[in-house]
Amino acid sequence: MNWLLILTIILGVAALSRLLKVMELSAILRGEDVNAMKDSDSKNNALIWVLFGGAFFYFFYWQVKNYADKLLPISASEHGVETDNLFMVTLVLITVVFFITHVFLFYFAYKYFVKKGQKTEFFAHSTKLELVWTVVPTIVLTSLIVYGIQTWNTITTPAPEDTPVIELYAKQFDWTARYAGKDNKLGNSSFRLIEGSNDLGIDVNDPHAADDKIVRGEFHIPVGKPVNFVFHSRDIIHSAYMPHFRAQMNCVPGMTTRFHFVPTITTAEMKEKTKNENFDYLLLCNKICGASHYNMQIKIVVDTPEEYEKWLNDKKTFAEQNAPKVEEAPKLDSLVMGLDSTLNKTDSLATASVTKK
Amino acid sequence: MSHAETLEHEHHDDHGHDHFHDDHHKESFISKYVFTHDHKMISKQFLITAMVMGVVAMLMSTFFRLQLGWPGKAFPILETFLGKWAPGGVLSPDMYLALVTIHGTIMVFFVLTGGLSGTFSNLLIPYQIGARDMASGFMNMLSYWFFFASCFVMMISLYVESGPASAGWTVYPPLSALPQAIPGSGLGMTLWLVSMSLFIVSSLLGSLNYIVTVVNLRIKGMSMTRLPLTIWAFLVTAILGVLSFPVLFAAALLLIFDRSFGTSFYLSDIYISGHALEHTGGSPILFQHLFWFLGHPEVYIVLLPALGLTSEVISTNARKPIFGYKAMIGSILVIAFLSFIVWGHHMFITGMNPFLGSVFTFTTLLVAIPSAVKVFNYLTTLWKGNIHFTPAMLFATGLVSTFITGGLTGIILGDSALDINVHDTYFVVAHFHIVMGASAIFGMFAGVYHWFPRMYGRMMNKQLGFVHFWATIVSVYGVFFPMHFLGLAGVPRRYYANTEFPLFDSLQDINVMVSTFAILGALAQGIFLFNFFYSIFRGSKSVDNPWRSNTLEWTAPMEHIHGNWPGAIPEVHRWPYDYGKPGMDEDFVPQSMPMKPGEVEIH
Numbered sequence: 001m002n003w004l005l006i007l008t009i010i011l012g013v014a015a016l017s018r019l020l021k022v023m024e025l026s027a028i029l030r031g032e033d034v035n036a037m038k039d040s041d042s043k044n045n046a047l048i049w050v051l052f053g054g055a056f057f058y059f060f061y062w063q064v065k066n067y068a069d070k071l072l073p074i075s076a077s078e079h080g081v082e083t084d085n086l087f088m089v090t091l092v093l094i095t096v097v098f099f100i101t102h103v104f105l106f107y108f109a110y111k112y113f114v115k116k117g118q119k120t121e122f123f124a125h126s127t128k129l130e131l132v133w134t135v136v137p138t139i140v141l142t143s144l145i146v147y148g149i150q151t152w153n154t155i156t157t158p159a160p161e162d163t164p165v166i167e168l169y170a171k172q173f174d175w176t177a178r179y180a181g182k183d184n185k186l187g188n189s190s191f192r193l194i195e196g197s198n199d200l201g202i203d204v205n206d207p208h209a210a211d212d213k214i215v216r217g218e219f220h221i222p223v224g225k226p227v228n229f230v231f232h233s234r235d236i237i238h239s240a241y242m243p244h245f246r247a248q249m250n251c252v253p254g255m256t257t258r259f260h261f262v263p264t265i266t267t268a269e270m271k272e273k274t275k276n277e278n279f280d281y282l283l284l285c286n287k288i289c290g291a292s293h294y295n296m297q298i299k300i301v302v303d304t305p306e307e308y309e310k311w312l313n314d315k316k317t318f319a320e321q322n323a324p325k326v327e328e329a330p331k332l333d334s335l336v337m338g339l340d341s342t343l344n345k346t347d348s349l350a351t352a353s354v355t356k357k
Numbered sequence: 358m359s360h361a362e363t364l365e366h367e368h369h370d371d372h373g374h375d376h377f378h379d380d381h382h383k384e385s386f387i388s389k390y391v392f393t394h395d396h397k398m399i400s401k402q403f404l405i406t407a408m409v410m411g412v413v414a415m416l417m418s419t420f421f422r423l424q425l426g427w428p429g430k431a432f433p434i435l436e437t438f439l440g441k442w443a444p445g446g447v448l449s450p451d452m453y454l455a456l457v458t459i460h461g462t463i464m465v466f467f468v469l470t471g472g473l474s475g476t477f478s479n480l481l482i483p484y485q486i487g488a489r490d491m492a493s494g495f496m497n498m499l500s501y502w503f504f505f506a507s508c509f510v511m512m513i514s515l516y517v518e519s520g521p522a523s524a525g526w527t528v529y530p531p532l533s534a535l536p537q538a539i540p541g542s543g544l545g546m547t548l549w550l551v552s553m554s555l556f557i558v559s560s561l562l563g564s565l566n567y568i569v570t571v572v573n574l575r576i577k578g579m580s581m582t583r584l585p586l587t588i589w590a591f592l593v594t595a596i597l598g599v600l601s602f603p604v605l606f607a608a609a610l611l612l613i614f615d616r617s618f619g620t621s622f623y624l625s626d627i628y629i630s631g632h633a634l635e636h637t638g639g640s641p642i643l644f645q646h647l648f649w650f651l652g653h654p655e656v657y658i659v660l661l662p663a664l665g666l667t668s669e670v671i672s673t674n675a676r677k678p679i680f681g682y683k684a685m686i687g688s689i690l691v692i693a694f695l696s697f698i699v700w701g702h703h704m705f706i707t708g709m710n711p712f713l714g715s716v717f718t719f720t721t722l723l724v725a726i727p728s729a730v731k732v733f734n735y736l737t738t739l740w741k742g743n744i745h746f747t748p749a750m751l752f753a754t755g756l757v758s759t760f761i762t763g764g765l766t767g768i769i770l771g772d773s774a775l776d777i778n779v780h781d782t783y784f785v786v787a788h789f790h791i792v793m794g795a796s797a798i799f800g801m802f803a804g805v806y807h808w809f810p811r812m813y814g815r816m817m818n819k820q821l822g823f824v825h826f827w828a829t830i831v832s833v834y835g836v837f838f839p840m841h842f843l844g845l846a847g848v849p850r851r852y853y854a855n856t857e858f859p860l861f862d863s864l865q866d867i868n869v870m871v872s873t874f875a876i877l878g879a880l881a882q883g884i885f886l887f888n889f890f891y892s893i894f895r896g897s898k899s900v901d902n903p904w905r906s907n908t909l910e911w912t913a914p915m916e917h918i919h920g921n922w923p924g925a926i927p928e929v930h931r932w933p934y935d936y937g938k939p940g941m942d943e944d945f946v947p948q949s950m951p952m953k954p955g956e957v958e959i960h
Contacts, residue, residue: 012883016887017891020821023818035819036816042746052827052831059834060838063842067839067842067846067867070846070864070867071842071846072846083778090769090772102758105739109739112740114676120677120743120944122677122938122939123737123741124678124682124934125680130684130730138726141723141725144722145722149715149718152711152772155777191627201628234626235627239781246777248778248781250708253641254624258708278859282858284849286780286849287781289538290539291539291853293454293852294855295857297858
């Protein structure tokens, strides 16, 4: 195999050398220099430019046609709709500019290749023209800037106080979600407290920590309600990329970062919309973080509020998890389960009435 | 011109004469080819070193494209080149990241900064401004040898047992600071930092020299507004380098401290491999600020020389003056200025203050204005021209195309709201490879084909040049255009494989196509390499001024002599773009030709 490769290279070089030699000799026979430019060279290349241009535009069209349905489905978050609109406006604009400028490029290449007696225009400067193509892009870009910054401001306005907080905790190479619980306050945590099963380093003595709920493998969020994500990392920089929600934020060790959005389509609805039974929302790591970077993910499930409440209530709080005695008594646990669901219902009703006030 | 300046010039001319007459003594091999002070030889040294590095980086890209196109498939060639890093011919994830990292580092710094500026600033600055050599030949020599040393260290790092640096070419800490996080952050990363430090020294020595030379050694009549646009581009590039590379040096130095001496500039609150580290109080984001304060001007350090070369090649081959000469200079200056206040657009999602994000969106999108001016000026230069499609001209027009295509997607990435969802996806990879990678390399190829006769006194084979161009532009778009769609489908960059996500299964055929074009593109560069080395020895002898060009370098004899011109350096009487001027005998008027009586200087 390797010898074959080396042999191919040697033969290739030899063949090319011979080819050039033949070209040079035949040029000498015609009394020419093989490398002197002839007008026909320019003509041929101008023609290829036009062919290339056609092929390029067709390639563009072909890709749009074939790949359009492979792109991300419609935005599953409120702000994502605005982002997508901004994206479409920008995309249409740059596509138009792309085509116009390229048509000019290919046309000029074809029209003005060197010909005997072709007069060139000695045209070095025109204040009017230059003003036009400075001012027009300025105006267009100014409107894009304003539109873009407005969208950015809507997205980055801090979340309202009572928005449920979910911490996304990154480490090589997995994600953990922590729900702030009833008090909607995350218990303090520190990398120094990481020990044994307490791998988020949560401060056991912080009263806010007791009702926190730690979730792995997948996490749920309710449709139609804002969620306020808080990001942490324990080792290196990761990035929480949730492409379906048009959301992304870096997780930086020693820093807290935030992103909030309102999911608008449940997983079940999205399965229908995409006609894909296996569809799932995902959170991917999108900042190079090591050997398994390409597989650092967690599933996101968007539930109806009722499903969400039920799912969350089934999860144990940090205090419960930390009380080993409860875990050692599975019988009691399963007994309580039945009661639990009824209890939770009254509970969630109670919360709902509180928020209404 | 003041009296002092005149004296200066006379003095310099005399100096040149002396050298010329001294030149009859035999130069040793070492002083002529190795530790040479001659700008022409140094330029060749830069070019060939950069070509070697370019081949390495290109091979790396085909290696990881094999993995991305056909994930998990065994390719014996990978084991041949990479040994234990590709057991059984399947690339390991660690080596994948290393390849991506070193590919980026080599291409950005060694090929497109060292190679592009080093080659053409050295070759063209003295020739085009009418100087005998660089202001300091010794510094120039040091600049090359630091570059060589830095290449050498970078190559050595490929053979380190724990692997070369693999934290991405941006080497963000903490990943790049902690060998526990990734094996490449051990000795490999140390060597990377040493190599980059050497590179920065090389770049600074070179840049200072370029600036001083352009400012001080212009021949009589060569005012700043008569400089070819190449020289303007090289000058501004050098200024950018002097202002921004020291910041990278600081960033690298602090990273070295954090790695080796236990400081905490970038590290804080880290728990890794079962231990809480001592570091507290640092910020990884600080590194990003420092890095991109260089990193963004770096984009223009790469691009501006290419644009300068293109301006020259387009005007010469369209047989028309470059349209809007002063606007071209203006846009170079505006781009250069803006390049220092847009670095934050690389960091929109690091949790920066949203207001700051708005400011960076604003400044970033402004860059589109001078860029648009440049594109329109190129197009107008082509309009009603008499275009000779030499290989150089093909690459120059190719640059106009890639500069448009890649520049336009920058409007999406520079918009913070849109960046959120395409940040660090293949959309970014597509964007910067087209606008910076392809454009800069096209400019470089245009330069090589155009000035090859000036460098070696021979012509490159034109037919192979044509084939090289068409194969290259087809593969550039074949590789990078589909990547936009990968990005819009949400595929993150730097993934070893997309196989862990059923979501991306339907995109595999795009990756196969991309990889196929990448291999085609790599093979096409073989044609160039062959043509280059064949033509050095066997190419047909070039006539004087083969492209019928106006600039001063073509008034010097084709044979390389110390001091460039045998007699006095020709004085300059006009700007360099009098192509097709009405009332003149030919369709070009060299800068050294005095104005005819009654002729009006137009620009």
